[in-house]
Amino acid sequence: MASIQSKVREIYSLEQLSGKHTCVHALHPSAKIVATFVYVVTVASFGRYDLERMVPYVFYPAVMMALAEIPYSLLLKRAMLAMPFCLFAGVSNALLDRVPMLSLYGVVVSRGVVSLFALVFRTLLCVVGVLILVSVTPFTELTTEMRRMKTPQLFVTLFEMTYRYVGALAEEAGSMYTAYQLRGNSDEGLQMRDMGSFVGQLLLRSFDRAERVYSAMKCRGYALKDGCRVSAPMKARDYCFLAVTCGLSLLLRFVNIPGMFSQWIGTVLL
């Protein structure tokens, strides 16, 4: 199944991007996680109609993607996956909330239309913010930070193993599907009547693989015990990064700088 193989490639493509060497990649993972979290929370905290106030937040993804050399198209394509439900909610706002909000050269724009654009913009910012974090932070550093944040060892180990075996089982599912197609079902896709045995077989193979994995881990001295890998301490540049990103996020949240800027434009230029 081409879509399974492309999904497998997608799984590890962001991981490959995180292996680059730029100033953003060199930052401490804690600083990047905290900055992303503050960014997402402040963007999500804006009201339904605060489109103008959210616009300056586009600087963060623009600057970070440029500094980290992340392809824009890759992240925007991933961000599109999050759109459908938000579009549904936004379009319903546009249809139900018809109170006029502003007039642009004779065209009356309702509050609902503004909230539609605000919702789409907010979704894009939040999704791209998280994708940037994953693109500049290797998976092992993410899990090390999870351990530092006192996440139980059991869950972190499970998370690491799940991530590792997603690709392996997706490839197995792909091979099984190829075999299914070669048995004369190429035009119709996987039929619902075959779903039970198909997925059941995949499940049984997964369980057998789990037994082998456990035996291999024990042979290599694995034992579940709480521990914490020591990561490097934060440096001055990490604190500067945090101060700038979190400070600006909070400043823009509580001070209406775009409004002041619009007023200045209205006074000086118009």
Place this chain on the structure above:
Amino acid sequence: MHMADALLSPAVGAAMCAVSIGALAHSTAQIKKDDLCEKKIPVMAVAGAFVFAAQMINFTIPATGSSGHIGGGILLAALLGGFPALLPIAAVLIIQCLFFADGGLLALGCNIFNMGVIPCLIVYPLIFRPIVRKGMTSRNIAVASIVSVVVSLQLGAFCVVLETLLSGITELPFSRFALMMMPIHLAIGLVEGIVTAAILGFVHSMRPEILESVDNRTRIGADVSMKKVLVTLAVITLVVGGLLSIFASVYPDGLEWSMEKVAGTTELEAQGGVFDSAAAIQESTAFMPDYDYASAGEDGSATGASVAGIVGSAMTLLLAGAAGLVISKAKGRKGKAQATV
């Protein structure tokens, strides 16, 4: 059903994160009690990866021209047990959030609750297990799967509606939003339920020990003090009934509001002999009419509402206890009668 960050306010997102973290912590603690905990981790991880891979497999839904994929909550719970299933589901949702932008970071708590906690910790022990406990047959597995998946998807969709509305993001009124979400997820649930039933049926026919060896021992353990649980519940009831009732809104409730808009009055006067007799009985028995002292007057009194709350709670507790006692006595007598036969 993955929710995005843009549909949630930070307050709702944070609250649901706290709930989900609590559920995950409790599940982790339950799993750690098991001596085979270490061996279970590869099984759980591979099961999580399996669900992820299975979600990529789209199957054709007949007569609709569309396709769908399974969710996996009930499937994992049936294979691993309720608590061990929640962790791989959470791991998969985190991977989908971080790497596929499928669900937001702030919405992770909501997604883990809607698609993990509801099927694994609520629906599975209350619906799936009681049905298959009657006998691990193909029919019971099918019925349990379909009913559990439909109920968990309906509850999950309902929670999505509540979480979005509480965040104040959408203009859609509650009824219309729910009317749009619930039927769609009913259809999805039926299809997923049938597929889950087929998968579990296949596994049961090929390797019955997998389903039968699931640790069904999720009864309340001997070390949980029921006395503490009951005292805690009683204190919570008193606080809610006694203190919070002071702040009860004086505005008409939903039904009264609707009545006022439709009929111009919040109460309809019933006429007839039966209604008059019933009203007379109610007047003589109601010692705190309108949740207040009988002598409170038109404006009512704050302590009247508070006392009413405490008294109402106490009476409710007594009635519930009495009902439980009666049922236990009745079951005891029935058991003795069957033993003598």
